[in-house]
Amino acid sequence: MSESFARRRVLAVLAAAAVLPVAACGGVKGGSDDAGSDYPTRAVNFTVPFAAGGSGDLISRAVAKAAEKPLGQSIVIANKPGANGAVGGKEVLASTPDGYNIALAVKSLFAITPLVVNDPTAIQPDKMEIVATLVQEDYVLVVNAASPYKTLEELVKAPSVKYATAGVGTGGQLSQALLFKGAGTTATDVPFDGGAPAVTALLGRQVDAMSGSLAETMEHIKAGKLRPLAIFSTERSEFLPDVPTAKEKGYDVVVDQRRFIIAPAGLPEAVSTKLEQSFAEARKDPAYETFLKDNYMERWEVSDEEARQHLKDSATEFATLTQRFGLTFKS
Amino acid sequence: MDVGSVLSGFAVVFEPQNLLYCVIGVTLGMLVGVLPGLGPAATIAILLPITYNIEPTPAVIMLAGIFYGAQYGGTITSVLLRLPGEASTVVTALDGYQMARQGKAGSALGIAAIGSFIGGTASIILLTLIAPLVADAALEFGPAEYTVLALIGILLVATLGNGALIKSVTAAGVGLLLATVGLDPLMGSPRFTFGSDQLADGIDFVIVAMGLFGVGEILYNLEHRLRPQPAVLSFGRAIPRRMEWLASRMAILRGSVIGFVLGVLPGGGATMSSLVAYAVEKRAAKDSSRFGKGAIEGVAGPESANNAAATSSFIPLLTLGIPANATMAVLFGALLLQGIPPGPQLIVDHPDVFWGVVNSMYLGNLILLLLSIPLIGVFVRLLRVRAGILAPLTVLVTMIGVYSIRNNAFDMFLVIALGILGYGMKKLGFEPGPFVLAFVLGKLLESSFRRSMRLFDGDVLGFFRRPVSAVLVAVLLITIVVVPVLRMVRSRQAARIAREPSQV
Known part of the structure; x- marks a missing residue:
């Protein structure tokens, strides 16, 4: 009798342990301030839509580490790879625009992927906010x-x-x-x-x-x-x-490839300013500078509008070029 | 090889700090190996930020320890619960799980630990002696060679099954088909993705293995709960008996060599090595019908092989700067973060890191052996846990592991769907082993074959023009044509001799 009771207790504890974190998350989400004036009050989730160990992962970790201090909160990296960053990117853009969910994004997803796959649900640039542009990487x-x-x-x-x-x-x-x-x-x-x-x-x-x-x-x-x-x-x-x-x-x-950080569109003004400033500060970090040198990455630090324009121009240019040369990547 | 730097590498290992990180690394590795799904690649990625603050040598010693430590741990769930967390332990589950059901779990895990130790150590010695040579040879392997290698592997897979050949072949065929899910590797067009990004990169191996083996097995056992379960009375002992040792020592030696050689090849080397080792043992055995029913050589060979392969897969990373598998890719990133770019210059520019890490593996393997033997007794007690508790716990651990691969809830549904498929297969007498291995090799086969065709301008004869691939083709032909024909001729002769007296 007592043995089976003990077993039930173990199960009950396990079940409770499984439920608790979920409840905790829900509670915090509901409590976030709409104006975002006190942002950030908790850790920021940084989704890296690429596998651990690759260039996209490493740059994210380097910049996140440097941004924690100016942001005043820790930044938690989660790798969520798939479809050249589309899987993780779409998920973050579908989340609440409260500044607690940001993601790394790459130029190729906007400029090259459309030449290869027809994706009716592809990320639309107007659904995202570019909070920081990071690097340019050349092809040799x-x-x-x-x-x-x-x-x-x-x-x-x-x-x-x-x-x-x-x-x-x-x-x-x-x-x-x-x-x-x-x-x-x-x-x-x-x-x-x-x-x-x-x-x-x-x-x-x-x-x-x-x-x-x-x-x-x-x-x-x-x-x-x-x-x-x-x-x-x-x-x-x-x-x-x-x-x-x-x-x-x-x-x-x-x-070339360019990497930047996105958040869902519609961030409160204060939140978006805080994020932009924190990453601008992070890009000045000496450790980040060393990281760029060690990994042969060049700085690409422009405004949201310029970055958008660049993505748009490149997409048009690549589409025109491939068409002119009669190249098809779609099958 | 410079003897001086090899020896100073040992001095590096025995610095107290490095010793400590080695112990931490292998212990952690063994623990994550036990948790199916939470693989070494994920663990190393999680620990990357911590390594920022550690010096390069101890950091890499620790991360490397996690990798080969996980190989020891992975065996435990494979044998006890039939939950292979890595492609390279799938074949261990075949005979290991059967041994566990026969009350010989201790022996299976014991021989696996000893085999792993010998395989790992032999591989480090070979690495020390001939690493640069082997690395160059690995570069000779192009798409053509991988194509033939994958073909050989898939043929071996089809012979793995215990039951009817036709069922093994069918299961392998479906596994091959499942491997085509995702973006076409050469054209980029989506195949069987149903318009969803979730399937764009195909299905992760761990999900397939966990679903078909783990969840499928649990569902099957639940159904049988009302019937009397085969009671597992004893677990055997962790130190193998003399008989068991005699039966497996050659398997361990052969496995070590096979593992070392195939482990060097980037992409699927460890899986191929365990598969080849299993096939070799099955061929070498006097009575091959024991295989799949708890043959100890079927555990000893592949386990020695996958550990030897784990060690030799460091060769491309450390000598060429090429990551051979997902874990090596994360280690590659870890080295970069430390300001030590992995590449041909590593051994010249950072001999202390190179030899420190290599030599730490001797110690790491020894620690793992000492750690596993007493722990086996603890782990096998898992089998005494009532199914009603063990099953939900296993599902829980599986789900956490599966989720941790890409932090994606979709994968959890996928593993359930595959679990139902695995249950159905078991009901109808299809083996999951051939399915899962064909799935792994199918991706390699398809992409390598199509790359080869592009390189050969569509001329199939290209496979015969390259020396290495030509030799492999010869091996393939001998296995599928010559051996069966000889066997047929012999059995006909035997039949004729048997018939003759009756005709008189």
């Missing part, structure tokens, strides 16, 4: 150090090029597709499951070239295993000053 075209192609001119004249990409709808794919199409090269894209497998394939000379972010390629370039031929930015990168831009070489292909 690399070949294996043992490759016979020493320059961009030699590569585009090759009889056939097999190029690796980090996947469908990535900047690496778009930049190479536009370049080789523009140069009239017979080229086949071979999408891999992320940047690291694509770099691996190039290191093993399974493919002829790849375009990847500096974070993915720089260590191999430094070690002399990969050779950079061109960079797909408007100006040369501070990290690779000797590498010409594709533009200099006569191919007007500018593709």
Whole structure:
């Protein structure tokens, strides 16, 4: 008898433990101040819609850590990967605009993903507020150090090029597709499951070239295993000053990745100001500065309107370019 | 290899701070390994912020400890509850769970721990001696080689089942189909996603394994609650008997080598290694019919292999800067945060980190062995818990684990749906093993094959032109054509001899 009683108690305690946190969350949510003048009164949830360990995760952790002090509350990171950031992003944008739910977002989701997938429920820019813009990451075209192609001119004249990409709808794919199409090269894209497998394939000379972010390629370039031929930015990168831009070489292909922080539209004025100021402060943090240098990321710090305009312009530009070259990523 | 830096690596390990973090790491790892679903990748990600304030070497020693410690812990739920939390422990569940039902849970876990220790240690020795060499060889593996390797794996999967071959093949086929859910890996078009983002990246392996094995098994057992349960009277002992040791020592050795070699390959190396080790043991056994019914070699081989693979999967990360699996990807991030970019220069620029981490694994494996043997006695008592309590607790732990993968409630519904499927399969006599493994290998097979076709400009003969892939194709052909044909010829001869006297 007593044994079964004890067991029931254990179960009851477990059940209560399961219910408690839920109840606690509900209570706090209901109590939040509409005007947001005392924001923040509790921890802020920062959704990273990418897997742990990747560039998107690392930059989020770096900036969140620096923003905790000016914000006066802790920032809790949760990884919620899926569909190039769409899964986590949509969820945060569907939440109450109270400043307690923010998310990292990337340019490619707005500028490249629409070229690849038809998503009627895609995030509409007017549903979000951009509380901080963070970084710009350039794509660099690399070949294996043992490759016979020493320059961009030699590569585009090759009889056939097999190029690796980090996947469908990535900047690496778009930049190479536009370049080789523009140069009239017979080229086949071979999408891999992320940047690291694509770099691996190039290191093993399974493919002829790849375009990847500096974070993915720089260590191999430094070690002399990969050779950079061109960079797909408007100006040369501070990290690779000797590498010409594709533009200099006569191919007007500018593709980059940009990362920023979003919140659902309709934040109270005080909340949005507090968030903007806190992240502006965080970007001045010396540890954040070191992080950017170590990870070959360049600062991109503009206003909400400028950022929106940039996303819009890039989306139009990419759509026009792919159309002009007759490229289709949709199937 | 520079002997001096190897030795100074040992000095690094024995610094009190590093010793402490090693112990913390492996203990934590073992604990999260026991919780199905909460894998090492998630744990390391959670601990990333803490490592900010620790020096690089102890930080990485601790995080690495979590990874290989989890391999020890993962076996426990695989054997006791048939809940494989990692693809590489799926095959352990086949015979391990049967052993547990026969009251030999202690032996199964004991041999797994010893096998893991030997496999892990052998792999570190090989890593120390030939890491850079092996790393370069791994680069020779391109899409073509992965295609053939995955094909071999799927063939092995089909032979895993205990029952009718046709049922194993069917289960494997459905597993392959389920692997196609998500965005097409080469075109990006959504397949079977029903317009939802939730399925865009496909279904996580853990969800499939937890659903089919764990939840399916629980549902099945609930139905049988009214019937007399096979009482588990004894658990056996954790130190294997002489007979058991004799039966498994060769399996452990073979498993260690297989694990080391395949673990180096980025993407699915550990899973393939446990699968290959199991198949090799089944072939090597005099009486292969024991497999799937509690053969100790079926636990010893794969467990040695997956631990050896866990260790050798550090090779691409530390020597090339390539993360071989999800956990290595998080470790990659951890190194970056420490200001130590993983890459070819790591061993040159930071020999203390490299050798400190590598040598800490000797110690970590020893601690894990010492930790697991007494703990086995504690864990097996789980089996004594009444089903009415164990079942909801298992479901609860499963749900937490599944949720923790992507912090997504949708996945919890998915695991229930797959649990119902697993229940149905069990009722109809289909094995979840082939299904789950085919699911894992299916993604590898499809994307590698289609990448190969692009690289070969659509010419299938390309597979024969590359030396490594040609050898693998030969292995494949020998297994599926030559061996069965020989067997058929032999059995016909035997039949003829048997018939002849009656014809006279």
